[in-house]
Amino acid sequence: MKRIITLNVNEKEYEVAVAPNRTLAQVLREDLNLLGTKIGCDMGDCGACTVILDDRPVNSCLVLAVQANERKITTIEGVADGPHLHPVQQAFVEHGAIQCGFCSPGMILSAKSLLEKNSKPTEYEIREALSGNLCRCTGYQKIVEAVKAASQTMKK
């Protein structure tokens, strides 16, 4: 039996009819066509599907869509301000934190969520916040540098 739920995604309301076993990741991708949310494992291990739910980063593959009913969701599509990249995105670009890019949306949302709560994170705190996001290309070094740089620009 499908249920009608309301999702507030990137400050826009969507009414969707979903089966109770559909994950938030599936509904974002398949029903709302927000394909920037990547599914890397579908088991909550890799963090590629990270979105911000209310003000917490979550693996959207582990959240049922019905659990997100009437809650606020930020996906990667909602991070830039129109044509202007968010400071975290800008820092990822400028610091070479992107290679294949499959982990990037989730990584950026984890970083953004951290910086919204903690504008001056230590390197340890950055690594802790990103520890649920796997990346195979970069060795993480430039990702950590990018998050540090973003915290500097966001302070200004």
Place this chain on the structure above:
Amino acid sequence: MGDLKVIGKRIPKKDAPLKTTGAAVYIQDMKVPGMLYGRILYSKYPHAKIVKIDTSKAEALPGVKVVLTGADVPNNFKFGFIKDNPPLKTGKVLSTRDEVAAVAAISPEIAEEALDLINIEYEELPGIFDPLEAMKEGAAMVHEEFKSNVLKMPWKFVAGDVEAAKKASAFIAEDTFSTQWVTHCCLGTSGCIASLDINNNLTMYSNTQIPSLAQNDFLEALKVFGFKNKRVRVIQCVIGGGFGSKLDTYAYEYIAILLALKARKPVKIVFSREDEFLATSPRQCTITKISQGCDKDGRLTFREMEMILDNGAYTSWGATTPSVMMVPISSLYKVPNIFYRAKCVYTNNTYSQAFRGYGNPQATFAIESNLDQLAEKAGIDPLEIRRINANEPGEVTPQNFKITSCGMKECIDEVVNRLDWKNKSGKHNGRGVGMASLIHVGGAARVYKSDGCGTIIKVDDNGKVDVITGSSEIGQGSETIISQIVAEVLGMSIDDINVINNDTDVCPWDVGAHASRTTFVAGNSALGAAQKIKTQIMEIAAKNLGESPEALEMKDGIIFSVKDKEKNISLGKVLRKVHYTLGGRMLVAEHFYDPPNENFDQNFKGNLSVAYAYGAHGVEVEVDKETGQVKILNYIAAHDVGKALNPMLLEGQIYGGGLMGIGYALGEKMIWDKGYLKNGTFLDYKMPTVQDAPPVQAVIVETDEQAGPFGAKGIGEPGLVPTAPAIANAIYDAVGVRIKDLPITPEKVLAALKEKEKGNP
């Protein structure tokens, strides 16, 4: 090289804005109208007879359009390096990743459900999971028709006289080393969409890293399926990581084609993470017996190596990795006498393929670990034995490699200085330092008859440039490097350069993204094409300005006389004049660069690469004697890269390769237990997270490589080649135990420490 404007700059990856906003389209995101979803059923057993397959229930499930089994594969089609692998198996299964049936349905969920409804009756057979067992007299045959489990491969290289050198050596160290299966862990899983038109021409949406070779593989398959003279178009989506995993075509791609042929609709197959672990091909495990000797002054006298490689049940590029293992075996340091032999052995395990380094990491682990053992026997500092024997420019190695640029000694010096080697080595107090060097192909590798790449450049009316290249972008940044090269030649901004690199209908031929060759080969190809188009532009501008082409220069989209800058014309204007003139023409240039390297002869001699990449890694570790835990305190990765065209992207390759190597050294291992994969998830397979990543210093050592585009050499693979032995050597320096079997887990270190306490070496 004069005043470079774009080359050598830390320029962000061109596709990064697309990727940071979630707008990049990967195979996962791709849809074509009418598309069905395919799923594959894998074997329940590692070795069994297929007695009966009943697909009737699956076929009856609403929404299921096609169910296929091995009986539906036309004309006994097989694929792979020696064509021993049918896309769907009949009669027998030889590993747990054997494909036994496939389904196409209107949704992924229905396809999944249909797999559960396929009934297969098996008769389980005893399997062979250890290559040493498989080599024994009387062992059961994995492929009965081949009459031997040892593949017929010619892997043997001999130089000089090892036996005589042994007698003449002052010191000899001998040991056995082994390595494990590791897998690529691309964050984006494998997948494709096969779409056939009414005439059975195929469009394949793919994430291959070898579009031209894949096109050829699919053409051949269509031919065997009964469709001759067809067209195959390979379109690459944005690729979520390669690392060698997409260097061969896989069963799922042929299955997608067969499903699409039967359904008369496009079929998409995308791997789940479990599929990706199970059914892509890892770096194989190896057993290496090695012996090296030196004279009383530490000069290497010989190197003798015998390797056994677990090939798994079928044959892909894994069986050819000994050809690259030979690179360090014959040519890492100056060694006059060499004996090498490798055997690839069929087992009922997963079959192996290419993985970043292509055999070099396994060979270098044995060589560089054993070199420290030899240094100890000879009473020489591990650093000194490396300096004494280091490769140099101008050298011709036993395999006839002509060493051009070589910064090996400089790399070793960087490691020594940055690690404070002199003060830190030989303390044996729980902290220690270790190092290892590397050689790899750095100027392409002539594995096929051609090692080339084509480029077409066209310029539009507004002064923008399209660069159509055969090379593939798999995250490494080739589109940016190629743009930089073209921008430098044409005196333009890289923003005005558009790289088209994902469609075999449009792009020229290329071997593929392998052998760390893209910057070198595709870069040289782009360089040649840019120079040709520049000549054309200058000739036209010269006519317009009434000057000779030699008197002109081009900068920021303006062509001007060097003597009189007032005499100028914009590039766009030149181009419009070309088009809007009676009898006008197009401004297009093409260039095919095929490097002047050589195929190996039958004795495996030949200058495989135009240039060779060198490097040295050094590491300081702390070993907890209570837990066996190894902590990396400092890691130096120094690489001779020729000229760094883009230091930021280049560091990204070193950091990424380095951490992959650290994972290989300290934790990653696919656990195949009697043919079953026991840890096929990210939770159980220990790929490093950001918290596992130690501080790494990427040190770029520049040398001038005359044959490289603006002096560059390859860097895709070298970052992980010497990592494991550097760490193993550091652990030995710290606590006096040598771990010879990767990965170096705390359990192994602890067990070795206990043995050492008991007085056993």
